[in-house]
Amino acid sequence: MDSWAGLPEQRLLTLAQRGVADAYGELVRRYQGELYNVVYRLLGDQHESLDLTQESFVQAYNALASFDTSRPFGPWIKRIATNLALNWLQRRHVLTTPLTRPAQPGAEEPEELALPDVSTEPERVYLAGERHELLRQALLALPPHYRAVIELRHFQELSYEEIAVALKLPLSDVKSNLFRARQLLRKRLEGEV
Amino acid sequence: MSHLSLETLNHYLDNELDGAERAAAETHMATCGQCQRQLAALQELFLALETLPPAPLPRDMTAGVLARIAPPPAPARWTWRAWVALAVQLAAALILAFTLASPAVQSLFAVGNGVSFDGLLATFNGLWLRADSWLVSAQTVTSTWMNQATSVAPGPLAALAPLQWALLLAVTGLLWLVGTGLLLTPQRGTMNAER
Structure with a gap:
């Protein structure tokens, strides 16, 4: 294991492309924490996040032959995980309780709903001194398309243009979604929601 | 403003x-x-x-991922060594078959030609006595089987002497060992070179 840990990422990718499973195992070890957090921030469920993180690694491995090993592995696999998580959210959104109420005529944006499995009582969270947890819950309470732009902008540090490409959205939608997502987050963190 | x-x-x-x-x-x-x-x-x-801290990873998922990734289809390893090995084995097998089937070899091992199997046994009496009995038994069993298998038209193999059978088996085994060694050597080299 130690000998793999000492190899640079590019070498590991080349070996993994040749079918050396242990080299890919080392890449999994290096990125599993980051990738799990990408998915967990989007889904908020530990078991689902573990499953989708694993699925992301498997899908990336299956597509590895077409990957340019001169590029960094992290952003690529994070994009795969993000897409998987967003697809999963869409399915869950359709199959279970909607995350937003339909927008009222004349309303600027849909009204968000709390996720059923996440505590959203600000006082309780504050009393426990868990501001980070409050932020996590505020993120999870956002509609999925708002959550996606926050994830890509703040955690994966993509530019507006890159987000537009990743989410297949017009640039104007990216800007407005990001702006509204932040407004909702601020309101929630200030206890207004 | x-x-x-x-x-x-x-x-x-x-x-x-x-x-x-x-x-x-x-x-x-x-x-x-x-x-x-x-x-x-x-x-x-x-x-x-x-500054939102990362959530702790509940468990290492390396083993789970490795268990799920199917091994990629093995690339064709028909290198020049494999082709040479195959050609050597085929050539050797053909040479052996023609040699054993040739009248000269047949007559060499025929009874009454001075270098017959019985003559060799007489020369190496003590050493070959046990081998003789074993080979004769093997010949009997083999001949019976060959006669049954080729009852319509007995082939040249049915007439092989015990020493011919022994030579045939020994050469076949040797060829198998050489061929297998040639085929496996480049794979071991490739695996070691992976790192």
Whole structure:
């Protein structure tokens, strides 16, 4: 294991492309924490996040032959995980309780709903001194398309243009979604929601 | 004085304003307390997001991933060594078959030619006595089987002497060992060279 840990990422990718499973195992070890957090921030469920993180690694491995090993592995696999998580959210959104109420005529944006499995009582969270947890819950309470732009902008540090490409959205939608997502987050963190 | 919009402040913090827009925003904020407060509030949110600690990974998933990734289809390893090995084995097998079937070899091992199997046994009496009995038994069993298998038209193999059978088996085994060694050697080399 130690000998793999000492190899640079590019070498590991080349070996993994040749079918050396242990080299890919080392890449999994290096990125599993980051990738799990990408998915967990989007889904908020530990078991689902573990499953989708694993699925992301498997899908990336299956597509590895077409990957340019001169590029960094992290952003690529994070994009795969993000897409998987967003697809999963869409399915869950359709199959279970909607995350937003339909927008009222004349309303600027849909009204968000709390996720059923996440505590959203600000006082309780504050009393426990868990501001980070409050932020996590505020993120999870956002509609999925708002959550996606926050994830890509703040955690994966993509530019507006890159987000537009990743989410297949017009640039104007990216800007407005990001702006509204932040407004909702601020309101929630200030206890207004 | 018109204040900066929240959208502009967002774009300012995202570094998405062009040079002129950015300069104008900074000039305005230098003298506008309200916009400064708005910017500070927005910066607080940015900071909270940037400092959100990662959630701990519940368990290592390396083994789970490795168990799920199917081994890629093995690339064709028909290197020149494999082709040479195959050609050597085929050639040797053909030579052996023609040699054993040739009248000269047949007559060499025929009874009564001075170098017959019985003559060899007589020369190496003590050493070959046990081998003789074993080979004769083997010949009997083999001949019986061959006669049954080729009852319609007995082939040349049915007439092989015990020594011929022994030679045939020995040469076949040797060829198998050489061929297998040639075929496996490049694979071991490839595996070791992977790292």
